[in-house]
Amino acid sequence: MLRLANIRKSFGGVHALRDATLTLHAGEVTALIGENGAGKSTIVRIIGGLHQPDAGEIQLDGRTVRITDAHHARSLGISIVHQECVVFDNLSVAENICIHARPQRHGLVSWRQMRERAKTMLRQLDATFDPDLPAGRLSIAQKHIVQIARALDSDARVLVLDEPTAALSHREAEDLFRITRQLTGDGCAVLFISHRFEEVFSLAHRYSVFRDGAAVDAGRIDEVDTNVLVKLMVGRAVEPSVSGHAAPSETELLRVEGLSRRGEFNGISFSVRRGEVLGIYGLVGAGRSEVAHALFGLSTVDSGRILIDGMPVTIASPTDAVRHGLAYVPEDRQTEGAILSLSIAANVCLPSLQALAPQVICKRDRESAFAQKWIDSLSVKTPGPDQLVGALSGGNQQKVVLAKWLARQPRILIVDEPTKGIDVGAKAAVHAVMREFVAKGHAVVMISSELPEVLNLSDRVLVMRRGRARGVFEREAATPEAIVRAATDA
Amino acid sequence: MKAAAWLRWESMLALVLVGEFVVFSMLTPYFLDPLTLSDATFSFTERAVIALPLALVIISGDIDISVAGIIALASVAMGLAAAEGVPTGGLVAIGLATGLAAGIINGALVTIGRVPSIVATIGTMSLFRGIAYAVLGDRVLKNYPASFTHLGQGYVFGLVSYELCIVVVLALIAGVVLHFTRWGRCIYAIGSNPVAARFSGVAVNRYRLMLFAATGMCSGLAAVLLTSRLGSTRPSIAQGWELEIIAMVILGGVSVWGGKGTIPGVLMAAVALGIFGFGLSLLNIPGIVMSIFVGALLIAVVAVPAIGERLRIGARP
Amino acid sequence: MLSRDLRLGIATLLLFAAVTAAFPQFARPDNLAGVLNDSAILILLALGQMLVILTRGIDLSVAANLALCGMIAALFNRHFPDAGALSTVAIALVCGALLGACNGLLVWKLRLPPIVVTLGTMSIFRGAIYQLSGGVWVNDNEMSPAFLDLVRYRFLGLTTLAWTAVIAALAAFICLRYLRTGRDLYAAGGNPSAATAAGIDPGRMQFIAYTICGAIAGVCGYLWVARFAVAYTDIALGFELEVIAACLIGGVAIAGGIGTVTGVLLGCLFIGVIRNALPLVGISPFWQMYINGVVITVAALMSARQRTEKRSILEAERA
Amino acid sequence: IGCGSRDATNASERVRIGIVAKSLGNGFFDAVHKGAAEAAGPLDVDLIFTGPTTPTAEGQIEVVNALIAQRVDAIAISANDPDAVVPALQRAAQRGIKVISYDSAVAEAGRVAHLAPSSDQLIGETVAQLAAELAPGGKGKIAVVSATPTSTNQNAWLAQLKQALTAHPGLELAAVAYGDDVSDKSYRETTALLQQHPDLAVMISLSSVGIVAAARAVEDRGLTGKLPVTGLGLPSELAGYVKRGVVPKFAIWNPIDLGYATTQIAARIARGESISQPISIERLGSVTFDANGVGAMGKPFVYDARNIDEFAGVF
Numbered sequence A: 001m002l003r004l005a006n007i008r009k010s011f012g013g014v015h016a017l018r019d020a021t022l023t024l025h026a027g028e029v030t031a032l033i034g035e036n037g038a039g040k041s042t043i044v045r046i047i048g049g050l051h052q053p054d055a056g057e058i059q060l061d062g063r064t065v066r067i068t069d070a071h072h073a074r075s076l077g078i079s080i081v082h083q084e085c086v087v088f089d090n091l092s093v094a095e096n097i098c099i100h101a102r103p104q105r106h107g108l109v110s111w112r113q114m115r116e117r118a119k120t121m122l123r124q125l126d127a128t129f130d131p132d133l134p135a136g137r138l139s140i141a142q143k144h145i146v147q148i149a150r151a152l153d154s155d156a157r158v159l160v161l162d163e164p165t166a167a168l169s170h171r172e173a174e175d176l177f178r179i180t181r182q183l184t185g186d187g188c189a190v191l192f193i194s195h196r197f198e199e200v201f202s203l204a205h206r207y208s209v210f211r212d213g214a215a216v217d218a219g220r221i222d223e224v225d226t227n228v229l230v231k232l233m234v235g236r237a238v239e240p241s242v243s244g245h246a247a248p249s250e251t252e253l254l255r256v257e258g259l260s261r262r263g264e265f266n267g268i269s270f271s272v273r274r275g276e277v278l279g280i281y282g283l284v285g286a287g288r289s290e291v292a293h294a295l296f297g298l299s300t301v302d303s304g305r306i307l308i309d310g311m312p313v314t315i316a317s318p319t320d321a322v323r324h325g326l327a328y329v330p331e332d333r334q335t336e337g338a339i340l341s342l343s344i345a346a347n348v349c350l351p352s353l354q355a356l357a358p359q360v361i362c363k364r365d366r367e368s369a370f371a372q373k374w375i376d377s378l379s380v381k382t383p384g385p386d387q388l389v390g391a392l393s394g395g396n397q398q399k400v401v402l403a404k405w406l407a408r409q410p411r412i413l414i415v416d417e418p419t420k421g422i423d424v425g426a427k428a429a430v431h432a433v434m435r436e437f438v439a440k441g442h443a444v445v446m447i448s449s450e451l452p453e454v455l456n457l458s459d460r461v462l463v464m465r466r467g468r469a470r471g472v473f474e475r476e477a478a479t480p481e482a483i484v485r486a487a488t489d490a
Numbered sequence B: 001m002k003a004a005a006w007l008r009w010e011s012m013l014a015l016v017l018v019g020e021f022v023v024f025s026m027l028t029p030y031f032l033d034p035l036t037l038s039d040a041t042f043s044f045t046e047r048a049v050i051a052l053p054l055a056l057v058i059i060s061g062d063i064d065i066s067v068a069g070i071i072a073l074a075s076v077a078m079g080l081a082a083a084e085g086v087p088t089g090g091l092v093a094i095g096l097a098t099g100l101a102a103g104i105i106n107g108a109l110v111t112i113g114r115v116p117s118i119v120a121t122i123g124t125m126s127l128f129r130g131i132a133y134a135v136l137g138d139r140v141l142k143n144y145p146a147s148f149t150h151l152g153q154g155y156v157f158g159l160v161s162y163e164l165c166i167v168v169v170l171a172l173i174a175g176v177v178l179h180f181t182r183w184g185r186c187i188y189a190i191g192s193n194p195v196a197a198r199f200s201g202v203a204v205n206r207y208r209l210m211l212f213a214a215t216g217m218c219s220g221l222a223a224v225l226l227t228s229r230l231g232s233t234r235p236s237i238a239q240g241w242e243l244e245i246i247a248m249v250i251l252g253g254v255s256v257w258g259g260k261g262t263i264p265g266v267l268m269a270a271v272a273l274g275i276f277g278f279g280l281s282l283l284n285i286p287g288i289v290m291s292i293f294v295g296a297l298l299i300a301v302v303a304v305p306a307i308g309e310r311l312r313i314g315a316r317p
Numbered sequence C: 001m002l003s004r005d006l007r008l009g010i011a012t013l014l015l016f017a018a019v020t021a022a023f024p025q026f027a028r029p030d031n032l033a034g035v036l037n038d039s040a041i042l043i044l045l046a047l048g049q050m051l052v053i054l055t056r057g058i059d060l061s062v063a064a065n066l067a068l069c070g071m072i073a074a075l076f077n078r079h080f081p082d083a084g085a086l087s088t089v090a091i092a093l094v095c096g097a098l099l100g101a102c103n104g105l106l107v108w109k110l111r112l113p114p115i116v117v118t119l120g121t122m123s124i125f126r127g128a129i130y131q132l133s134g135g136v137w138v139n140d141n142e143m144s145p146a147f148l149d150l151v152r153y154r155f156l157g158l159t160t161l162a163w164t165a166v167i168a169a170l171a172a173f174i175c176l177r178y179l180r181t182g183r184d185l186y187a188a189g190g191n192p193s194a195a196t197a198a199g200i201d202p203g204r205m206q207f208i209a210y211t212i213c214g215a216i217a218g219v220c221g222y223l224w225v226a227r228f229a230v231a232y233t234d235i236a237l238g239f240e241l242e243v244i245a246a247c248l249i250g251g252v253a254i255a256g257g258i259g260t261v262t263g264v265l266l267g268c269l270f271i272g273v274i275r276n277a278l279p280l281v282g283i284s285p286f287w288q289m290y291i292n293g294v295v296i297t298v299a300a301l302m303s304a305r306q307r308t309e310k311r312s313i314l315e316a317e318r319a
Numbered sequence D: 001i002g003c004g005s006r007d008a009t010n011a012s013e014r015v016r017i018g019i020v021a022k023s024l025g026n027g028f029f030d031a032v033h034k035g036a037a038e039a040a041g042p043l044d045v046d047l048i049f050t051g052p053t054t055p056t057a058e059g060q061i062e063v064v065n066a067l068i069a070q071r072v073d074a075i076a077i078s079a080n081d082p083d084a085v086v087p088a089l090q091r092a093a094q095r096g097i098k099v100i101s102y103d104s105a106v107a108e109a110g111r112v113a114h115l116a117p118s119s120d121q122l123i124g125e126t127v128a129q130l131a132a133e134l135a136p137g138g139k140g141k142i143a144v145v146s147a148t149p150t151s152t153n154q155n156a157w158l159a160q161l162k163q164a165l166t167a168h169p170g171l172e173l174a175a176v177a178y179g180d181d182v183s184d185k186s187y188r189e190t191t192a193l194l195q196q197h198p199d200l201a202v203m204i205s206l207s208s209v210g211i212v213a214a215a216r217a218v219e220d221r222g223l224t225g226k227l228p229v230t231g232l233g234l235p236s237e238l239a240g241y242v243k244r245g246v247v248p249k250f251a252i253w254n255p256i257d258l259g260y261a262t263t264q265i266a267a268r269i270a271r272g273e274s275i276s277q278p279i280s281i282e283r284l285g286s287v288t289f290d291a292n293g294v295g296a297m298g299k300p301f302v303y304d305a306r307n308i309d310e311f312a313g314v315f
C-alpha cells in the first residue's frame, strides 16, 4: 500500500538513511526494527512529510507521491505517533487530540463536539483524565497517550507508531494493541517501531530490519525468531544481558522512611543495600517518578526521612543530592536529561566539572578526552564528542545521559526508565553497566515499566500503586503475576 | 562546526569595525586623531560596563531591562550621600552597594518569586527609576567632591581614560569566567536548558541570582562613572539606555534564546557601536538618521549569517 | 483558586472603588467613557501585541510603526485634504500591515530572533519618520476636518475611538477562540515543533501575527494623530513597553501560547484606571512611575504564584 | 559695531560654529536653525547645526564631543541639563573653544555667556498678563500644564509666573500638572485638571508640546470660548487654535531672531571680542551681559488672530 524505495537522507555530514526500502501492506502490521540511530525515526519523518528525502521514491497505492508537509501527509490518510513527545502543553487535552481537524460548525470551532470526540478516544484507551485539562498538567506517559489518541482520531489508512510503548506500562500498551488490531482489521496499514521483541512478535505480521540507514532484510514475522532478528539488526549475535549476579551485601546504603508528599505519594519506605538493584514497578501515574524527584531534591517532602549509610541526610536540592553521592537519570531525556543544544562533551562533563576543574579553570581538551572515554565505553554512535546531543538518535541521547552520571562516580544511581527507547545491544550494555556499578558496592534504584527488565535486573522489587507502596518483593517472590497483581487493582 | 560559526560571527564584527575605521578616516579628517579617538571611547564605555555582565545574564537565558533604572537609583543614592558630605570612597561604595541591592531584588524576583525575568525587570525598571523620581522630584544633586568627579574624567597616560581601563578589566574577568571556568560551562548549560541543568545538579537559581547581582553591581559601577562624568544627578539620568545596551549585547552575537554568545563578540560590538555613533556625529549626521543605520546594522549582523546558512543548505542538491 | 482573569478583574474593580471613594466624580458615566476612550489605543495595540507574544515573538517596533503610519496618514491628508478620512485610514492600515509584514518575513524566512528584528526596525521606522517629514511637525491646521472628526464622532455615548477598541476586542475574541487560524496561533506558540508535526507552520503563524499587529499599529497611528491633532517624530516614544506591560499584567505568557483577550482587556483597563486616576486623585507626578512599577511587579508576582500550582491526583485516595 | 581692539584680519577670518539644539525634529529649533543660517552667511561663519535625537544630557554630551573633535571655534548650546553638560563644555574650553549657551542656560562654570531669549521675569509677567486679560473680569482660577518636572527653564518660568501673579490678585493658581513634553500625557493631564477644577478661568501651558495638547483637550471637551488656553507656543503649531478661538492669544520670543543673535554673538566671541561691553546685533539692537554673563533679548511677542497668519508660515 505504501512503498518507500531507495530513500537517501543526510544531515550535514551524517548519513541517516543510505538506501532504505520499506513496504507496508493494507491490513497488516509491519514491525520496523534496528539499532539506535539506524534511521527508523528518520524514515518516519519522511513518511510524515517533516523531512524531504535526498533521493528515492515514495509510492502510495501504486502512485508516486511527494509528501510536502505534515498537512499533506494527513490528507493522504497517513497518521503518525512520533517518538518525541509532540503535545501542546498550553492547549486542552481535547484540542490536542483533535488538533488535525478541529470539528467545526458554521465555520467556527465547536468546542462541544471536540470534547465529545476526545472523550470517546480516551475511553477507548482506558484513560480517565479530563479532556478539559491543559495537557501541560499531564505526566509524560499520559502525554504519550494523548498523542496516540490523536493519531487514532482519524480515518487513517496508514498508521505509523514510532516507539509508542516506550513510555507506557503494559496496561496502556495492551489497549493500544487492541485498537491497532481493530484498525488493521479494517484494512489499515500499520508501521510499528519498538525495541521490545515480545511486542513485535505479539503484534506484527511482517518485519523489516534497518542497519546503518539501509534496509537489510524484510519478511513475515512467523518465519523468524528473536535471535535471527537481533543478528540482522546488529550484524552479529548478542548475548542476552547478564542475569546471574553476586549476592548483595547486608549493609544498607540508602534507606527511605515514610516519605510523603501531599497529592503525590504517601508513606513510602524502602531500603537499598550495597551491591543491590532495587526495582520500582507500577502503572503509569503510580507516582514513581515523583518519589525519585523527592529523593533527588527536586521537590520537597512533607514528611519522612532519608538515610545514607545509616545517617539521616537533608536533601533540599539536586546539588545536595549529588554531594551525597546520588545521581538521577530522569525519564524525559529531551527536556530533563540532556541539553540538546550543547555538545556531548559539555553534557557528559557537566556534573563532573568540580572534579575536572578543581581550580575552577577548565581545559577543553581534557573535557573532550573525558567525554570520549565514556562515548567509547557506552558505544555512543557519533562522529565525536563535539557533536550536538540534539543530532543524536533517541537511544544514543539516552546513553549520553547515562554517561554523564556514571562519569560523576555516584554511589547511588536512580534511573527512571533507563532503557526507554534503547535497542537490544545498547540495552544489554546499559544493563551490564548497571551490574558493574553495583558490583563495586554501589546501589541502583531502577524505575521501570518494562516487566522483563524489572524481573531480570532487580534484586528486590518495590511495587507502587497510586502513590502508595504495595509491598517489596524479594527476588524469589517476584513473579510476573504477583507484581502485576500488586500494581493493578485487586 | 561550532568553531566555524563562532569565527563567522566574530569576523563579521571585525569586518564592520575595520570598515568603520576606513570609511570614517576617509570621510572626515578629524577621525584619526588620538584625542578624538580617546573621546570616542566615552560613547561606549559606560554602556559596555553593563553590557558585559548582561551578556552573561542573557546567555544564561534571562534578561535584565532594569539596568538603566538601577543607574538612576544608584546615582540618586550617591547624590544624597554626597549632600551629607560622604567622601569619594564612600560614594563609590554606596553606588556599588545600591546597584548590588537592586540586582539582588531582581534576582530574588526571578528565582524565589519565579517571575519570568523580562516581566520582573520591566516592573523593577519603573520601580527603580520611580524611586529616583519620588525621592528627587525636580531637584538636582550636584555637590560631588572634586575627587569623585575625577573618576569618570580621569586618564592614564593622558589618553586612556579610567573608564576604558575598567571596561578592559571587566571584559577580561567576564571573558575568563565565561570561557575558561566551570562557572562559564554552567552558565551555558543553564541558558541552553535550565531544567536539564538543574537535573544535573547545577545550582541553577544560585547562578541566576549571582548573575543578576553582578549585573546590578556593574550598573552601580556605571552609575558611579556616569554620575562622575556628568557631575550631577537627575532622576532622568541614563533614560532609554536599557534598549541600547541590549542591542549592544545582541549585536555581539549573544542569542536572546540563551546558551550562545561570547565576550569578545560583545566587546567588539560595544566598540563598533560606539565608534559608529561617534563617527556619524563627527559627520554631523543627525542622531535620528543614524538610528536607521544602527537598526539596519543590527538586523544585518544577524541576517547575513542566516542568509549565508540558507544559501549553503539550498546550494546542496 | 480563582482564575487569573477573575482575580485581575477583582483587582481592577477594587482599584476603581478606591479611586471612586476618593474622587466620586470618577465613576460618572462620561468619565468612564473617557477612560475607555483614553485606553482605546492601548487596548488595540495590546491585542496586536498579544498575537505576536502568543507565537513566541515580541514586537518592540509597534510604537515606531504607529508613529510612522501616523506621519504617513498626516502627510497624505495634508497633500490630499479632500481624500476622505476612510481612505486615509486604509492607507495607514496598509502601511502598518506592510511594516509588520517586514518584521514577520525576517522572523519567518530567516528565523531571526524577534527581539533583534523589532529592535532594529524600531530604530529604522523612527529614522524613516524623520526623513519623511524632514523633522517638522504636522499641525492641526494642516489636517482636514474630516480627518480630525472621524475619531471624535460619538455613537451611544462612546467615540469612534472607543468603539474601534470594543469591536477589535470582540473580533479578537472570536478569532482566537473559534477560528482555525486563531487556534493554530496558540498551537504554534505553545510548541512549535509539535505544530510542525501537526502541519501548522509556526513561522507562517508568526508572519500572520506580525502582519496583523502591524496593521493594528497602522490604524492606531491614524487614531493617535487624529486624536491629538499633531504628528511629529517622537510621538508614542516608549509606548511599546507600556503595551507589553499591559499584556504581561493581562497574563499573556512571554514564553508563548498562553493568554486571553479578556486578560489583555483587563490589563489595559487596569493601567487605564491607574493612569487616569493618579492625576485626578492628585498624587504627585513624581510618584506615578513608582506606583506603576509596584503595580507591574506585584501583578507579575501574583501570576507567577499561579503558574507554580502543582498538579495533584491523589485526592481520591487519601485515607 | 564694538570691535574694540581686534585687528581686521582676525575679525574677517572664517570661523566654525557648532550650535547644539535640545533635540532635533522640534519646530522651535528648526526656526533657530533658520535664523542661525541667515546670520552665518554674511559673517563668514561655517555653521554646524546639530543635536541629539531625544532631549537628554547624555546625548548632548556626545554631540559636544563630536564638535570638540572637529575643532570648531565656538559652541552655542541650549542645555537639556544645566549641570550635566558642564564637564564636557569645560573640556571644550580647555581645547580653546569658546562656549556660550542660548535659550536654556548652562551653569556658569560651563560657558562664557548666556543669551536668554527673554528674561525669566519678563516671561512670567507676560504670561500672567495674558491670563489676566483672558480671565473674565481678570478674576478666577488658573492651572498650568508644564513639561517634565525636571525641566529647568519651565521651573524658572513657573516660579516667575507665581511671582508675577501677586500683581494680579484676582487670579489664583489652582494646580500644576506635568505633561512631560509628550502629547498623550499632556492631554490626559489636562483632562484631569478640567475634571478636578470645573471652574477654571484660564488654562496655561508654558511648553510648546503642552499647549497644543491642552488646546486639543479643551476643544475636545467642547470648552472652546468658555475656557481660554494661553501660554508659550509656536505660531505655526497654534494657528488653527487661534483661528477657532481655543487659544485667543499666546506669547513667544522669535526663535529666528534667537538663532540669528546666537550666531552673531558666538562669532564675535570666537573672534576674540569680550562681553564686558554691550554687543550690538544687526537688525536687533544690542544685548548687554550682566556680571554673570547673562544677556536677555527682549519681551516675548504676543500673537493673536490679527497677526498669526503673518508668522504661521515663518516658524
Ligand SMILES: Nc1ncnc2c1ncn2[C@@H]1O[C@H](COP(=O)(O)OP(=O)(O)OP(=O)(O)O)[C@@H](O)[C@H]1O
Pocket: A011, A012, A014, A015, A016, A017, A034, A035, A036, A037, A038, A039, A040, A041, A042, A043, A083, A381, A390, A391, A392, A393, A394, A395, A396, A421, A423
Ligand atoms: N536533525 C538531524 N540532524 C543531524 N543528524 C540527525 C538528525 N536527525 C537524525 N540524525 C541522525 O540520523 C541517524 C538516524 O537517526 P534516527 O532518529 O532515525 O534513528 P532511530 O533509528 O530512530 O534510532 P532510535 O532507535 O534511537 O530512535 C542518527 O545517526 C542521527 O544522529
Ligand SMILES: Nc1ncnc2c1ncn2[C@@H]1O[C@H](COP(=O)(O)OP(=O)(O)OP(=O)(O)O)[C@@H](O)[C@H]1O
Pocket: A128, A129, A130, A137, A138, A139, A140, A141, A142, A167, A264, A282, A283, A284, A285, A286, A287, A288, A289, A290, A331, A448, A449, C311, C312, C313
Ligand atoms: N488518572 C489520572 N488523572 C490525572 N492525572 C494523573 C492520572 N494518572 C496519573 N496522573 C499524573 O501522573 C503523575 C504521576 O506521574 P508519572 O506518570 O510520571 O508516574 P510514574 O509512576 O513515575 O509513571 P511513569 O513510569 O510513567 O513515569 C501524577 O502526579 C499525576 O499528575
Ligand SMILES: [Mg+2]
Pocket: A040, A041, A042, A083, A162, A393, A394
Ligand atoms: Mg527513533
Ligand SMILES: [Mg+2]
Pocket: A288, A289, A290, A331, A416
Ligand atoms: Mg514517571
